[in-house]
Amino acid sequence: MSVGRIFRSIPKDQHPDEVRMTLGEHLDELRSRLIRALVALFVGAMLCWFFIDEIMGFLTSPLFAVLRANGIETRMVALNPAENFITFLKVAVIVGFILSAPYSITQIWGFVAAGLYPHERKWIRMFAPASIALFFTGALFLLLVAAPLLLSFLVTYKNTLPNYDSLTRILLTRVETMPVNQPTPENVWPATQPIPTYENDPADPPESVPWINRTSRDVRIRIGDANYILAHLEDVHKLNRLDPMMRVADYVVFILQLSAAFGIGFQVPVVVAFLATLGILSTAQMSKYRRHVIFGMAIVAAIVTPPDVTSMMLLLLPMIGLFEVGLLVGRVIERKRATQAANAAK
Numbered sequence: 001m002s003v004g005r006i007f008r009s010i011p012k013d014q015h016p017d018e019v020r021m022t023l024g025e026h027l028d029e030l031r032s033r034l035i036r037a038l039v040a041l042f043v044g045a046m047l048c049w050f051f052i053d054e055i056m057g058f059l060t061s062p063l064f065a066v067l068r069a070n071g072i073e074t075r076m077v078a079l080n081p082a083e084n085f086i087t088f089l090k091v092a093v094i095v096g097f098i099l100s101a102p103y104s105i106t107q108i109w110g111f112v113a114a115g116l117y118p119h120e121r122k123w124i125r126m127f128a129p130a131s132i133a134l135f136f137t138g139a140l141f142l143l144l145v146a147a148p149l150l151l152s153f154l155v156t157y158k159n160t161l162p163n164y165d166s167l168t169r170i171l172l173t174r175v176e177t178m179p180v181n182q183p184t185p186e187n188v189w190p191a192t193q194p195i196p197t198y199e200n201d202p203a204d205p206p207e208s209v210p211w212i213n214r215t216s217r218d219v220r221i222r223i224g225d226a227n228y229i230l231a232h233l234e235d236v237h238k239l240n241r242l243d244p245m246m247r248v249a250d251y252v253v254f255i256l257q258l259s260a261a262f263g264i265g266f267q268v269p270v271v272v273a274f275l276a277t278l279g280i281l282s283t284a285q286m287s288k289y290r291r292h293v294i295f296g297m298a299i300v301a302a303i304v305t306p307p308d309v310t311s312m313m314l315l316l317l318p319m320i321g322l323f324e325v326g327l328l329v330g331r332v333i334e335r336k337r338a339t340q341a342a343n344a345a346k
Contacts, residue, residue, distance in 0.1 A: 033107040040103045044096030052088050055095055059255055062147040063246065066155050071217045073232050076246040087249045094256045098139060098263070102132040127277075131270045134322075138266030139259040146262065146314040147255060153310045155244055195219070201227060254306070261304035265319050268297070272326025276334060283330040294320055 048055060060076070067074045078084050097104075106128055196202075197212040201220065205211060210221045210230055217233040275281045286293065297319045298312070305311040 037100070037104040037107050040100035041093075041097050044098075044100035045093045046096070048092040048096045048099065049089075052092055055091060056088065056252075059091070059143070059252060062143065062255075063151055063155075063251060066148060066151045068216055069152075070156055071233070072155070072243050074216065076248040076251060078248055083247075083249050087252055090249075091252055091256070094260075098259070101135055101263075106132070127270050127274055131267060134266040134270060135263040138262035138264070138318075141266070141318065142259045142262040143255070146311075147258070150258075150306075150311050150314060154306070154308070158242065258305065258311070262315060262318075265297075265301070265304075265315050266322060268319050268322040269326030269329060272323060273329040273333065276327075276330030283327050283334060286330075287327060290323075293323060297323070 063076075064074045078087075195210055195212055197214060199214050201213055202211065205220075205222045205227070207222050207224070210219050212218070212233070213220055219230040219233065220227050221230055222228075272283075272286060275286070276283050298316055301312045301316040301319065305315055
């Protein structure tokens with residue numbers, strides 16, 4: 001028996017339209033679809049490079065919003081001269097991959113469909129758009145909902161330590177009294193001219209007159225056409241702070257990896273409904289082993305998210321809900337197929 005015959009396992013009386021592709025045809029199909037996906041990735045990356053500033057602003061906005069809300073200086077650092085360029089290039093490629101994901105997912109589903117019988121391929125046309133929509137929904141859920149909550153927890157966790165200055169002075173065997181710098185009339189802001197305070201920067205502030213920005217908690221001043229920060233205000237009761245110093249490369253990789261993880265995690269209902277549709281697993285079987293499935297999803301969520309319970313739960317809970325949605329869709333499909341089979345039997 002030939003290799004193609006073994007691969008297809010086609011009975012002699014099978015209709016020609018039900019013939020699957022041979023192994024060689026499958027490999028050719030895989031190669032052509034991979035080439036198309038790579039071309040789409042290149043085009044997406046080039047497009048993103050032209051809008052890299054807007055993309056970086058969108059990706060960093062959750063972090064900067066959390067830093068501003070907690071009175072922390074809104075800046076990130078680069079630790080080597082090429083870091084900004086390399087980071088921006090990575091972002092263009094990764095976001096280009098995300099933008100080209102609909103086409104790439106279509107190619108993946110097309111390759112899967114090539115190995116199915118024609119009567120099975122109609123389900124691919126139904127599941128592929130849902131898979132694409134859920135991928136983007138998961139990525140946007142991370143950026144707009146989960147990321148602010150997650151970053152707020154991580155940035156503010158234990159960021160203030162207790163002050164033991166008085167205990168330190170008691171334990172010291174010798175304390176030198178340092179002279180206190182007394183203010184002089186030259187370095188004291190006139191009491192009759194209090195520093196003006198605004199929620200945000202005024203539209204047209206006077207030059208060389210400082211003001212306080214309540215939102216950013218900065219003392220600012222205008223010189224020429226630009227505004228400058230004179231000082232960042234710190235709560236005197238929280239001087240022993242552990243403020244995060246974010247590295248731009250680490251943050252961008254962190255947020256994009258989470259976006260991809262959430263996009264993939266949101267594929268759960270499509271996978272569940274697809275398995276039920278093809279009869280690989282019934283919804284009754286998946287419901288029976290629900291606890292095992294949830295345990296598996298918890299392991300996946302723990303692996304693809306940072307090592308904290310908050311980020312894991314932000315991914316796991318939507319996955320559990322989407323698993324139940326997939327079961328509902330699968331039951332509807334199973335009932336529809338059973339009805340069609342009963343009508344055909346009549």
